Amino acid sequence: MKRAFYFLLIFTAVLFISGSCKQEAKKSVSTAPVTFTKEGTLSVYRAESDTLLAELDIEIAESDYETQTGLMYRESMEQNQGMLFIFPEEAYHSFYMKNTRFPLDIIYIDKDLMVTSIVTNAQPMNETGLPSENPIMYVLEVNAGLTDRWQLENGDKIVFHRLISD
Known part of the structure; x- marks a missing residue:
């Protein structure tokens, strides 16, 4: 009986050691790059003169998930x-x-499609909150530097059109 006990003890130890020596297979998750999907167009106008400042192709984020x-997770975005x-x-x-x-x-941008505040050059990967200064209904994100190039100001207007989906 003693012999069977020692045999069982040694057998269990060998199993334990051999199981712990196995290398775990490295898990690799590859994700497909997130690409731009044109869902509409947007124009930016100077408030006082209705001068066109910019025209953009836009992707629309409307659901909670979007x-x-x-x-997030995109490498870049075109200037337009x-x-x-x-x-x-x-x-x-x-x-x-x-x-x-x-x-x-x-x-x-407020409900009347008027620019109410602008944050320029928001830095990648920064988790600091960038709050609106007023109640808003829309937010437009563009590449850093474009609002300076357009000389965008509070009070300027946007107009956007959705593409008709099939």
Whole structure:
């Protein structure tokens, strides 16, 4: 009986040691790059003169998932592209750059499609909140530096059109 006990003890130890020596296979998760999907067009106008400042192709973020994810995990965006966030009602909103890999200008826009505040050169991967100064219904994200190039000001207007989906 003693012999069977020792045999069982040694057998268990060997199994334990051999099981712990196995190397775990490395798990690799590869994700497909997130690409731009044109869902509309957007024009930016000077408020006083109705002068066209810029025309963009836009991707629209409207669902909870889309507005929470935004431009995260993308490597870049073309100069003539932007992402328009549309909220169901006007309210204060705050954005941050978590998992966003390139700098952005963030334009806060009210329900009347008027620019109310601008954050320039928001830095990649920064989780600091960037709040709107007023209640807003829309946010336009574009590549950093574009709002300076356009000389965009509070009070300027946007007009956007959705593409008709099949």
